[in-house]
Amino acid sequence: MVAPEYQGRGIGKAVAEKLLAYAQSRLPPGGRTSVQLIAAGGKEGFYEKLGFRKMPGGGCGFALRRVLHGHPAE
Template identity: 45%
Template sequence: MSYFIKDLVVSPKYQERGIGKLIVEDMLGFIKDKTPKGWKVCIELMSAYEKEGFYEKLGFEKRPNINCGAGMTLFIHNK
């Protein structure tokens, strides 16, 4: 089972109030509640540049690391 979080954006006037943290914690709680016992899930994340620290505080790890290679993307513009 795999989940994907594109990125989380909180309007600047509401930042530094813990709103983003609450949203991510709620998503993670939902995933944990819905995951059957004994299953492992992967939560993949695409973070905005230099915003990785926010997610690291919530348990996410930067890639590449010893267990995972670099994240990758491909954009296709169909003209």
Template identity: 45%
Template sequence: MFIYEENTLNIEDIKKIREGVQWRMLTDHQLQQALDMTVYSIVVKDYEHSIAMGRLIGDGIYYLICDVAVLPDYQHQGIGTKIIQCMIQYVQSHLQKEERCSLQLIAAKGKESFYESLGFSLLPNDLSGHGMQMFIKKK
């Protein structure tokens, strides 16, 4: 049975899961900054082992889903879907009547259909152009 813990994600959880999905490692300083700026997070545990995570950053008008990752042995069991659903529910719970906001993400290559199945739209669309990004590295 999986346990979904809200707002308990920590640096060690992130490191373990990032390593398990073969993502680039980040410094503890970067990870702490990321956690400090997170408005909502989920870590999923199988007993005491962290197996999945997701973070949400935002200001009430714009939200960005970040770091959604599920260890390979646990994929295709609905864990990622539940993480996204919890994030959507969090955002909805912080809107007042007649308010709206934008919930955004950058899908990993090949994962677009997963997010489309949860209600996200590919860009560009009738309202928005292509999404863009820039990587900045201090020398």
């Protein structure tokens, strides 16, 4: 979470992209995983821009998920 006074500067996006890149790099060839999170209410759009999709529910903010695929086996 980025403090409100620092939002809009690309910090949250950089952190999320770094974490996703790390998860992607750890997949075996042909592997697959998903990254799931619960967004603070009203912040779902930020994650949707990063490729996350809303999941059913949403009691304390929407749950979102992004599926990652490993590179095809050679």
